[in-house]
Amino acid sequence: MVADVTGFLSRQSGVAQVRALSVGDAADLLEPWLGHTEALKTLPVPRLIAVEFDRSAPPDFDALKATLIRQYPGTSIDDHRRWQQQIRTITRSFALGGLAILLLVGAATTAIIVSATRSAMASNRDIVEVLHFVGATDRFIAREFERHFLRLGIRAGVVGALWATFVFLAMPTVMELMGGGAVTIAEIRRLIGIATLDPPGYFLLGIVVLVIAALCMLTSRIGVYRILNSQH
Numbered sequence: 001m002v003a004d005v006t007g008f009l010s011r012q013s014g015v016a017q018v019r020a021l022s023v024g025d026a027a028d029l030l031e032p033w034l035g036h037t038e039a040l041k042t043l044p045v046p047r048l049i050a051v052e053f054d055r056s057a058p059p060d061f062d063a064l065k066a067t068l069i070r071q072y073p074g075t076s077i078d079d080h081r082r083w084q085q086q087i088r089t090i091t092r093s094f095a096l097g098g099l100a101i102l103l104l105v106g107a108a109t110t111a112i113i114v115s116a117t118r119s120a121m122a123s124n125r126d127i128v129e130v131l132h133f134v135g136a137t138d139r140f141i142a143r144e145f146e147r148h149f150l151r152l153g154i155r156a157g158v159v160g161a162l163w164a165t166f167v168f169l170a171m172p173t174v175m176e177l178m179g180g181g182a183v184t185i186a187e188i189r190r191l192i193g194i195a196t197l198d199p200p201g202y203f204l205l206g207i208v209v210l211v212i213a214a215l216c217m218l219t220s221r222i223g224v225y226r227i228l229n230s231q232h
Contacts (some may be wrong), residue, residue, distance in 0.1 A: 002047050005072050009051055014059030017052040109212070110219050113149060117223035120145065128228075142224040146217045153216030157209030165197065165205065 002020050010018045026045045053059060065077045121128065131141055197205075 001072065002049065005068070005075060006049055008068070008071065009049065012059055012064060014054050014057050015051060016054045017050075019050045021048040021050060023047070106215070109215060113216055113219040114223045117145065117149070117220045118227065120148075121224065121227045138225065138228045141228065142221050145220050145224045149216040149220035150213055153213035154209065156216075157212035160212070161205040161209050164208075168197065 006018050006020050009015055023045065026048050027043075029048075030043075030045065061077065061079050061081075068075050068077060128141060
């Protein structure tokens with residue numbers, strides 16, 4: 001029956017390649033989960049046929065499935081669409097979770113900068129009063145604090161970007177080590193990519209540094225102006 005199904009599939013339009021897997025090949029697919037044991041050969045493992053479709057002109061999966069089941073009862077087609085949809089759902093969930101974490105980190109960063117600005121203003125209260133006495137404007141004082149926190153923001157952004165690059169590049173190796181050899185580096189790369197940054201990726205990291213620096217500068221400016229206005 002395997003030969004008949006293989007011949008049927010090879011004659012269909014949109015099918016690029018058909019290969020029937022042996023019982024040993026099917027057992028090798030189960031080995032990462034069940035381990036290497038002779039019992040695999042005695043399990044009623046279904047016969048598998050690997051089919052590669054023409055991506056430019058794929059066949060009608062539903063029609064092919066209906067015809068295959070009608071002519072060869074007991075067969076089934078798994079085109080991985082359901083599995084891919086589950087992966088997409090999980091990926092979107094991770095993306096939304098990452099966005100939520102990013103917003104929380106941004107809020108926490110803002111709160112920390114506001115607190116640091118208040119502490120800096122309190123510790124330099126006498127200096128601020130002297131500057132006011134000699135004619136310094138609120139804008140001048142706020143600009144000095146802006147420069148200070150801008151430098152801090154740039155340093156923090158650069159350090160964060162370097163750590164993000166390191167984690168991104170090392171992620172496949174870490175996942176391979178955590179998998180204990182059950183997952184190969186090729187499988188990990190198919191799932192999360194080849195873990196390399198192209199020029200747009202480095203550009204986005206630079207944008208992150210600028211955003212962090214701007215957030216520090218603007219937050220400190222607002223905080224300083226509020227404190228100075230409350231002192232007048």
